[in-house]
Amino acid sequence: MERALTVLQVSLYHPTPGLVTFAKVPLRLQHDTSRLLVGRGQDAHIQLQLPQLSRHHLSLEPYLEKGSNLLAFCLKVLSRKSCVWVNGLPLRYLEQVPLSAVNRISFSGIQMVVRRDGGSSLETFVCYFHFSSSPLIYRPKAQETDEWENVLKKETPPVSGEATRDLLGSPQGSSHTQTAVPSQALEEQQK
Incomplete structure (x- = not known):
């Protein structure tokens, strides 16, 4: 009997014209339960074409919560040079946060909304990518910065x-x- 996969619906937005930034992002990606790397590096699973990104900028890391038989995910920042915002919370290098059912993530001008749909498979999950031509996250611009406040x-x-x-x-x-x-x-x- 085949078990249903956990699904991550990932919507992406960047203000550059066209989809050059997301040219190497697949429409569908099935992945095992190792961490899913996001960055500009050749070995990143989600490869984004922006020079200001680190080769490994962040990761989505699947895990099992105690007492649960469903995959959960946390986001971990791997970049030393910039901040990643997750649901309004700024995260720095090696900080991580568990993801909820719907998550708003922004870094280096990229906006990403990740929706998790539960499945019973504990060995693999699948990501579906959608590209948006309009912003996904609305908030004051001053709230997101890649520099420490002076x-x-x-x-x-x-x-x-x-x-x-x-x-x-x-x-x-x-x-x-x-x-x-x-x-x-x-x-x-x-x-």
């Missing part, structure tokens, strides 16, 4: 025993510690 953590000492005011106008004395002040705001405060 944040200065500094303890502000009181000025000759007097209470000073923080950036929001609240009084702060010797017991108040100001942390995570953006450097531009700190420079303006010190002028």
Whole structure:
């Protein structure tokens, strides 16, 4: 008796004209339960044609949850140089997160929506790829960045025993510690 495969429906979007970015992505990919590599490398299972991507940018890793006989997946970031956003959560190098039934993933301008349909096979799963001509994820552009935010953590000492005011106008004395002040705001405060 053949067991039903777990199916990942993967929708992809990138703003480049045409489908050059996804030229080497198959329409269907059947895979065993080893990790599924995404990146620009020749050995990536999902090979994306973008020079800013790492050879192995991220992986989708199947596993069995305790007490379950269905495949579950986690996403693991393999790139040292950029951030991957999964359902609004930023992940850095070697961080991972379990995937739910529907997941919104973005990295290096690529938007990917992964939908998981359960199956009973524990040896293989199949991915179907769809390419979108319009964005899949709508959110403010400032939320996604590939650079660490320039944040200065500094303890502000009181000025000759007097209470000073923080950036929001609240009084702060010797017991108040100001942390995570953006450097531009700190420079303006010190002028």
